[in-house]
Amino acid sequence: MEWLREHPEVRTIRVAASDLNGVARGKRIPARFADKIIVEGTKFPYSVMNLDIWGEDIEDSPLVFETGDPDGLLLPTERGFLPMPWLDAPTGLLPLWMFHPDGTPYDGDPRQALARVVDRYKTVGLTPVVATELEFFLIDDSGRQLRVPPSPRSGKRRTGGEVLSLRALDAFDQFFTSLYEASEAMDIPADTAISEAGPGQFEINLMHQADPLKAADDTWLFKMLVKGVARQYGFAASFMAKPYEAWSGNGMHMHFSILDEKGINIFDNGGEEGTDALRHAVAGCLRAMPGSTLIFAPHENSYDRLVPNAHAPTGIGWAYENRTAAIRIPSSGPKARRIEHRVAGGDVNPYLTISAILGAALNGIEDKLQPPEAFKGNAYDQQLDQLPGDWGAAIDTFDTCPEMRRIFSEHLVENFVMTKRQELKYMAELSDEETVELYLDTV
Numbered sequence: 001m002e003w004l005r006e007h008p009e010v011r012t013i014r015v016a017a018s019d020l021n022g023v024a025r026g027k028r029i030p031a032r033f034a035d036k037i038i039v040e041g042t043k044f045p046y047s048v049m050n051l052d053i054w055g056e057d058i059e060d061s062p063l064v065f066e067t068g069d070p071d072g073l074l075l076p077t078e079r080g081f082l083p084m085p086w087l088d089a090p091t092g093l094l095p096l097w098m099f100h101p102d103g104t105p106y107d108g109d110p111r112q113a114l115a116r117v118v119d120r121y122k123t124v125g126l127t128p129v130v131a132t133e134l135e136f137f138l139i140d141d142s143g144r145q146l147r148v149p150p151s152p153r154s155g156k157r158r159t160g161g162e163v164l165s166l167r168a169l170d171a172f173d174q175f176f177t178s179l180y181e182a183s184e185a186m187d188i189p190a191d192t193a194i195s196e197a198g199p200g201q202f203e204i205n206l207m208h209q210a211d212p213l214k215a216a217d218d219t220w221l222f223k224m225l226v227k228g229v230a231r232q233y234g235f236a237a238s239f240m241a242k243p244y245e246a247w248s249g250n251g252m253h254m255h256f257s258i259l260d261e262k263g264i265n266i267f268d269n270g271g272e273e274g275t276d277a278l279r280h281a282v283a284g285c286l287r288a289m290p291g292s293t294l295i296f297a298p299h300e301n302s303y304d305r306l307v308p309n310a311h312a313p314t315g316i317g318w319a320y321e322n323r324t325a326a327i328r329i330p331s332s333g334p335k336a337r338r339i340e341h342r343v344a345g346g347d348v349n350p351y352l353t354i355s356a357i358l359g360a361a362l363n364g365i366e367d368k369l370q371p372p373e374a375f376k377g378n379a380y381d382q383q384l385d386q387l388p389g390d391w392g393a394a395i396d397t398f399d400t401c402p403e404m405r406r407i408f409s410e411h412l413v414e415n416f417v418m419t420k421r422q423e424l425k426y427m428a429e430l431s432d433e434e435t436v437e438l439y440l441d442t443v
Contacts, residue, residue, distance in 0.1 A: 003081035004034055004092060013092040014084065015042055017074055018110055018220055020050045020416050021298065022349035023442065026096070037094065043071035049098060049108050050415040052426075053299065053442060058418045063108075072098045072106050079217055085182035086228025095217065107409035110351035111213070117359045117407065118212050124366075125261040128358050129338075130215040131208040135250040135346050136226055137243055138172060138200040139236045141440060144433075146243060148200035149235035161197040161247060168195035169202070179204075179229050186225065188218045197311060198247035210259060212354055219252070219350035227441065239346035240439045241297070242304035249305030249312060250346030254357055255330070257338040258365075267337040272320070274329060274337045276368075281339060282318050282327055283371035284364020285357060289316050289326065289343065291401025292356040293387050294394040294420060296344040300427045301439050303390055305345050308380045313343055315384030317375050324379035326387075343387070347443035352416075359407030395420045 004010060013034055016026030025048050029037065047063040049072075057064050074096040084091040098106040105112040121128055140149040140157075148157045151171035162168040169176065176193055183190035189207035196203050206222065209215050223239055230237035242249035257265050258281070267278040297306055305312045313326035320329045328340040339361070344353045363369075375382050388394040398404055399417045408416075430438065 001035055001038060004031055007083070007090065007092065009090040010092045012089065013081070013094055015074065015094045015096050017044070017049070017096040017098060018349065018351060019048065020108075020110055020349060020352070020412075020419055021053055021443070022110075022220060022223075022351070023051075023053075023055070024224060025049070025051070031092065034092075034094070038076060041073050041075040042096070044074055044098070045069050046072045046098070046106065046108060049106070049110075050419050052419055052422050053438065054426075058415075058422055061415070061418055063415070071101075073101050073103075074098055077111070077217070079214075082186045082221070084228070085178075085185055086225060086232055095221075107411040108415050110349055110355070110412075111216070113408055113412055114213055114216055114351045114355045116409070117355045117362070120362055121258075121358070126266070126362075127210050127259045128212050129208050129210045129257045129259060130212045130354060130358075131206055131255045132215065132219045132350065133203055133205045133251075133253040133255070134219065134222065134239065135196055135201060135203045135252070136237050136239050137198060137250065138175070138202065138230060139238055139243065139440070141236045146436065152233060159199055161199055161201060162195050163197050165195045169193060175229065175233050178232070179226065182225055182229060183222065186221060188222050188225065190222065196248075198244060201247070201250070208255065212358060216350045216354045223350075236440060238440045240436070240443055241299065241302040241345035241347045243436065243440065245304070248310050251305075251312060251342065252344045252346050252348055252350070252353065254341045254344065254354065255338050256341075256358065256361070257336070258361070265335055265337060267339070268334045270334050272331070277365055278329070278337065278339065279371055280364045280367075280369055281361035282364070283369035284360045284362065284367070285327055285339070285341060286316055286318065286371055287369060288356065288360035288363065288401070288403040288407070290385075290388060290397050291404045292360065292398070293343070294398035294416070295352045295356040296348060297391075297394060298349065298420065299347055299439060299443060300391050300424070301435060302345050302347055303394075306387060312345075313379060313387070315379050315382055315386055317379055317382060317384040318371060319374050319376065319379070322376070322379070325375070326379070329374075347439065356404075356407060360403060363403060363406060391420075391424055395424065
């Protein structure tokens with residue numbers, strides 16, 4: 001309540017949690033009733049946490065008619081209230097996560113899934129340090145064809161990609177200024193922005209932090225923020241994996257290292273190659289990669305991004321300082337030795353993605369798995385095992401993968417599979433234009 005007292009201009013709040021697709025589900029409440037939410041929480045049906053991408057119930061889900069569609073308890077996360085700078089009226093956002101009425105965590109909540117992985121690390125005295133890099137397109141979606149929006153400065157449209165172009169950044173200077181101001185107000189550690197390979201495509205890095213839950217919160221909130229601020233300027237921002245057929249898609253790369261109880265990076269051996277623990281973590285990520293592809297590529301459009309020679313990995317391999325690899329060990333000072341996981345698209349649920357990567361890495365460390373030799377050269381030219389090549393194969397692989405059941409609860413695995421099978425069925429009825437319209441703002 002302290003935040004609301006400091007912001008008397010806020011007359012309305014939103015309370016929201018992430019469903020399995022990363023979509024915010026919640027309620028609008030007058031600010032004068034906020035104390036009830038803080039003390040008692042609120043209720044959503046359990047089924048709300050695994051609606052399909054259209055926001056529809058999952059057919060034959062045991063969470064719906066079979067059990068009477070009962071309610072779970074939504075309680076505030078440790079984040080507390082945040083402003084929503086993209087709305088016209090001053091508004092507060094209170095992030096929530098789901099519990100059973102007796103106070104035990106609800107296993108179908110993606111944030112609870114990440115908390116479960118973090119608890120595994122705490123049990124063995126380890127702390128992951130996590131950062132994400134988010135790519136997105138700014139898009140004029142007012143007509144039948146998607147286009148780069150005109151620059152608010154010049155009124156001109158740049159039709160090509162401009163990698164690391166200051167001109168491309170400066171063309172949208174007002175938008176980025178507003179975005180960084182809003183990020184600071186929301187305590188989201190937005191760092192460097194660059195222009196990327198696609199027309200109107202940009203990337204913003206979020207800073208490393210030794211709190212995976214906050215890193216995931218920041219990523220989830222940042223996607224919401226970018227979309228909202230873009231609409232203030234009259235265009236869309238999209239994290240859709242592949243909005244343009246002819247251009248590279250959007251990724252969400254994740255960097256992580258792991259600290260021991262003394263705060264020492266267990267990947268650092270003073271040299272470039274890293275420790276045995278680093279190789280064990282890499283091996284765990286590689287072993288889980290086929291099964292976790294559905295987490296990293298959760299939608300039909302996701303598989304348009306995962307094609308050869310399109311700046312997205314297709315083979316299951318690792319390398320040092322090599323951006324064609326699914327797992328890259330970046331050049332850095334020894335203390336910053338870390339793993340970069342490059343498979344996920346921009347359309348992912350950050351909570352599930354960070355859970356899958358950190359869970360797989362810990363599996364590898366606990367089992368002392370050994371990876372194959374790091375390769376050199378172009379990953380697309382290597383004889384590597386391949387990621388599942390389509391959505392249906394990824395669903396089947398996730399469903400039968402033992403590593404996924406080691407990381408996620410059986411309940412979450414079943415819910416996610418039911419959700420994706422329903423989406424697979426009904427997406428077949430949509431045209432390409434309808435598919436783009438569905439995913440552009442949703443993911």
